[in-house]
Amino acid sequence: MSMTSSPEAFAELISQITAQIEGAPLDHALEQRLNTDFPSTGRDIAAIKQACTDAIAAGWMCAREAGGIKYGRVIPAGPKTHGLSVDVVEMPPLAGPHHRHPNGEIDLILPLSPNAEFDGRGAGWLVYGAGSAHHPTVTNGPARILYLLPGGAIEFTRR
Secondary structure (H helix, E strand, O other): OOOOOOHHHHHHHHHHHHHHHOOOOOOHHHHHHHHHHOOOOOHHHHHHHHHHHHHHHHOOOOOEEEOOEEEEEEEOOOHHHOOEEEEEEEEOOEEOOOEEEOOOEEEEEEEOOOOOEEOOEOOEEEEEOOOEEEOOEEEOOOEEEEEEEEOOOOEEOOO
């Protein structure tokens, strides 16, 4: 069992990033800052990628499945992650269920194949502002997406 294969260790790893973004508006400036401070090719993201791989192998991450999508809430919103919940999803190329982000959503896109994209974007960070909505869509191969939700707020809609 690796150092990051427990939920507690994973929360500690993620809190290093959430501490840096606590209270920031969910906007393009935050997206740019995350992609600069925590680039997809950097050691912080490499540690998160490995931790996700280990956690999925250990069976406590992405333990649910529906329609080919593996998913699950890893950490509820709370003080450890600065008010952000942490969910991880693995998706094959498809459009997932439509949902709304009442408080916004911060996505870390971790392609599982070289050309995989999430909502038209490759590896890295994507920020959706409060009130945004979408059908999360993976193309060009499977991808893993870690997403942070302020207050854990998400509303699934029928579309």
